[in-house]
Amino acid sequence: MTRRLYFLLALCLVGDRSGISGKNSPSFVVIVHPSNRFNTLRRSQIDYLFLRKVSRWPWGAEAKPIDLPVHDAIRQEFTREVLGTSESQLETYWIDQRSTLGLVPPDVVPDAAAAKAFVAARPGAIAYIPAAALDSRVKVVKVEP
Amino acid sequence: MPTADALIREHCGTRRYATILRFCGVVPFLRLRAACSRPVHMRCIQVAILACCQAVATTGWAQQDQTGESIPSGGSILPLDVAGYLSFRHLNGNTLDERPFYQEYSGSLFLSKTIGRWRFHSEFNASNSPEFDSEGIHLFPPRPSLSLKLDNGSVNYNVFDWLQGTAGFLFIPTYWREHRYQSTTLSVDDPLIDQTIFATAFTGIMVHGDRYFREGGFSYQLYGGIDQETAFNNNVITKGVERYRALGGKVVIHMPTNRVFDTFDLGVQRLHQQDKDGTRDELYGTEIHLETHGAGMLAEFAHSSDDIVHGSRNHIRQGYYIQPSYRITRKLFAFARYDRLNLDSRFASTNRLARQLLGLTYRPVPQLSFKVDVDRDQSQAGTLPAYYGASVGVIYFFHIR
Numbered sequence: 001m002t003r004r005l006y007f008l009l010a011l012c013l014v015g016d017r018s019g020i021s022g023k024n025s026p027s028f029v030v031i032v033h034p035s036n037r038f039n040t041l042r043r044s045q046i047d048y049l050f051l052r053k054v055s056r057w058p059w060g061a062e063a064k065p066i067d068l069p070v071h072d073a074i075r076q077e078f079t080r081e082v083l084g085t086s087e088s089q090l091e092t093y094w095i096d097q098r099s100t101l102g103l104v105p106p107d108v109v110p111d112a113a114a115a116k117a118f119v120a121a122r123p124g125a126i127a128y129i130p131a132a133a134l135d136s137r138v139k140v141v142k143v144e145p
Numbered sequence: 146m147p148t149a150d151a152l153i154r155e156h157c158g159t160r161r162y163a164t165i166l167r168f169c170g171v172v173p174f175l176r177l178r179a180a181c182s183r184p185v186h187m188r189c190i191q192v193a194i195l196a197c198c199q200a201v202a203t204t205g206w207a208q209q210d211q212t213g214e215s216i217p218s219g220g221s222i223l224p225l226d227v228a229g230y231l232s233f234r235h236l237n238g239n240t241l242d243e244r245p246f247y248q249e250y251s252g253s254l255f256l257s258k259t260i261g262r263w264r265f266h267s268e269f270n271a272s273n274s275p276e277f278d279s280e281g282i283h284l285f286p287p288r289p290s291l292s293l294k295l296d297n298g299s300v301n302y303n304v305f306d307w308l309q310g311t312a313g314f315l316f317i318p319t320y321w322r323e324h325r326y327q328s329t330t331l332s333v334d335d336p337l338i339d340q341t342i343f344a345t346a347f348t349g350i351m352v353h354g355d356r357y358f359r360e361g362g363f364s365y366q367l368y369g370g371i372d373q374e375t376a377f378n379n380n381v382i383t384k385g386v387e388r389y390r391a392l393g394g395k396v397v398i399h400m401p402t403n404r405v406f407d408t409f410d411l412g413v414q415r416l417h418q419q420d421k422d423g424t425r426d427e428l429y430g431t432e433i434h435l436e437t438h439g440a441g442m443l444a445e446f447a448h449s450s451d452d453i454v455h456g457s458r459n460h461i462r463q464g465y466y467i468q469p470s471y472r473i474t475r476k477l478f479a480f481a482r483y484d485r486l487n488l489d490s491r492f493a494s495t496n497r498l499a500r501q502l503l504g505l506t507y508r509p510v511p512q513l514s515f516k517v518d519v520d521r522d523q524s525q526a527g528t529l530p531a532y533y534g535a536s537v538g539v540i541y542f543f544h545i546r
Contacts, residue, residue, distance in 0.1 A: 044404075048357050054306055062261075084404060088475055091511035092329060095542050098228045099326040102257025102266030 026081055028074045028128045031116065031138040035123050040142040043082050049126055050083060051093065052103050061124035065106035066115050068128070074112070078128045082143065225258040225265075227545040232327045236334065236536040249274045253296070253326070267298035280345040282314060297346065307354035315351055318366050318395050319343050320412065320432045320445055331470055331478055331506045333518045333536035337486035337498055338464035342447040343416060343428055347372035347391050361401030367394045372418065389418035389426070397432075408436040424452045439472030461490045478506040499523040512542040 030046060032038065037059065048054040050065045057063055068075040070087060079087055097103040109115045112129040119125040120137040134140065234249045251272040258265045270281060271293045281294030299313030316322045321339045324330070349370015356362050372391035395414035402409050416428040430447040444467040452459035464486035471479050481503050488496035504518035516538040523531045 042359055044357075044360055053355060053357055055303060056306060084407065086475065088508070088511050092508075095228075095511060096324060096326065096329045098226070098257070098544070099230075099253075099255055099268070099328065100323055102226065102255065102259070102264055104226050104257070104259070 026077060026143075027131055028078055029131045029134055029140045030082075030126065030128050030143055031119050031134070032126050032141055033119055033123045034137075034139045036126075036139060036141070038141055040144050042144045043084070046082050046126070046143065047084070050106060052097070052106070057124060064118075064122055064125040066118050066125060066127035067106045067108045068112065068115060069108055069110065072111075074128065074130050082128075223545060225256055227254070227256055228543065229254040230326065230328045230540055230542040232538065232540045234327070234333055234536065234538040236534070247274070262303045264301040264303070265299070266301070268296040270294050270296045280340070305354065307356040309352070309354050311351045311353065312349070314346060314348050315368070315370075316346050317343050317372060317391075317393070317416065318368070318414065319430060319447065320434065320443070327516075327538060327540040328512070328514060328542040331468070331480040331516070332482060332502060332504055333516045333538040334502065334520065336445070336464075336466040336468075336482065337484040337500060338445065338447050338466060341486060341488060342449050342462050342464060343430065344372040344374035344389070344391065344418070349391070357399070358401070360403065362399045364397045364399070365395065368392075372416075374418075387420070389420055391419075392417045393428075406435060406437040408434055408441075410434040424454055426451045427453060427458075441470040441472075443468045443470070459491075461487070463487045463490075476508050478508070480504050480506070494528055514538070514540040516540070 030041065036057070038057075045054075049063050050067075052065070055063055068078075076087065079085060079090060083090065085093075094103075094105045109118055109127075112133040115127040115129050116133065116135070116138055119127050126141075229252060231252045232249070234251075236247045236249075249272060251270060251274075253271075254269045256265075256267050256269075269284075271291070273290050281296040284293045284295060287293075295314065297314050297316055299311050299315055301309055301311040303309045319339070321336055322343070322345060325335060325339065327333075347368065347370040349368060349372075351366055351368035353364070353366040353368075355364045369392045370390075371388050373386050373388050393414065393416035395412060397410050397412035400406075400409040400411065410433070412432040412434075414430050414432075416426075418426040418428070426449055428447065428449040430445060432445045433442065435442040444465065446465040447463065449462040450458040451462060464484070466482055466484045468480055468482040470481075473479055482501070484498070484500040484502070486498045488498070490496075500520055500522045502518050502520045504516060507515045509515075516536075518536045520534050520536070521531055522534065523529075
């Protein structure tokens, strides 16, 4: 009986988590410089880049994650769907990182156009923009669960 | 039957020590300084070197990346990252204390700068209660109600994420030591094992790195240098800071969980300390950190076999804490903590402490924390009656743009 209870509990946890990716397709796309060798990235890999757990791409280029402003709806969606956290938890994480290691959050640009221009100019950059704002200067990477 | 005070005096010599154990396991720093064997000018030199590193970081290269192009800095007008926090803590005492309560006003300033593969980071701390804090390097002789210290200062070079080198004045990497900042901890009080088993900091070098895979990964730290640890006279009264040659390491496994857990980290660490006279201490510790859906669990265990000569130890120190927590709402957190500490196995009846803690933390915004803890302390492992206390804290984190 107890085992069954634990199993159901675990199932609920997993189900709830996988539910995040099971929603409608997101309204943003993740973009990188055209020279970037990745065509797909797992959510966990994007998470490492945006939380600065990984500072370089495998070929040595410095990773430059770019964020949109805090109250931007696309940022909130990206934070929730890809990073799997909330803005307040993210901010607490950066307070800890600032205090502990001196790490700072990704640079913030004012809008999607600036994010796109930044990524187009830097081989190591990665950002997210509304799908409607996409153009040929940047490359889209597919996000795997 | 002897009174609580009499027992304390008989075994500890001073009630102040009980107060200190009660609050954070730290001992009066003013006494530490008096007995400190290292000349003051040596510490001044250390501070100066670290300050120079920081100064270099603030010069010309500030807003340039490797390509020489300017980087959007979120509107920052400063050439380095400046952050810090202001903290007020009121730790309500117990009937055993000379001081029924203890109020601490403190502030920390973090100065950081990343230039390419180099990262400079330092932390300065000012406090009105220097006698309760044994860490850091004092920038000037502490006064009874004020101290100003360099808590850490380092320069880091990133060869790869999995191979980095850091040099300077660094924390011994126990979980609580590294993440003890009041803006992010849930409790007002630190665990009993913090600063009482592992040394707090060391001057030296560290090789470390992180390796992440598609899911999970690991982090490691290997370090060596001269560490500093609070010393006790007859194992109960502070007599100074002892310095040892230290060599240690730590490995943390970030378990792959397919996002069932936000965090599932398991860590082990080892530290070897050797005194000038050849006696050595062997320390080890473990930690677990779990978080999922707002529920969390943090636990650490630490053990020290002290004064080992010819393979035989003189005594041990040992302790652990377990801290489950739950995020009730986005802004309100609840937690409990169970602490146990055996500060010296030779005096088991007097040096064993246990504490149960229940608390709430309210963060209306991530930068501002209001905390309240109620605790039940069992000093002397049941030979004295348990007592109850409460602590409150208000902490504000700032970032200067």
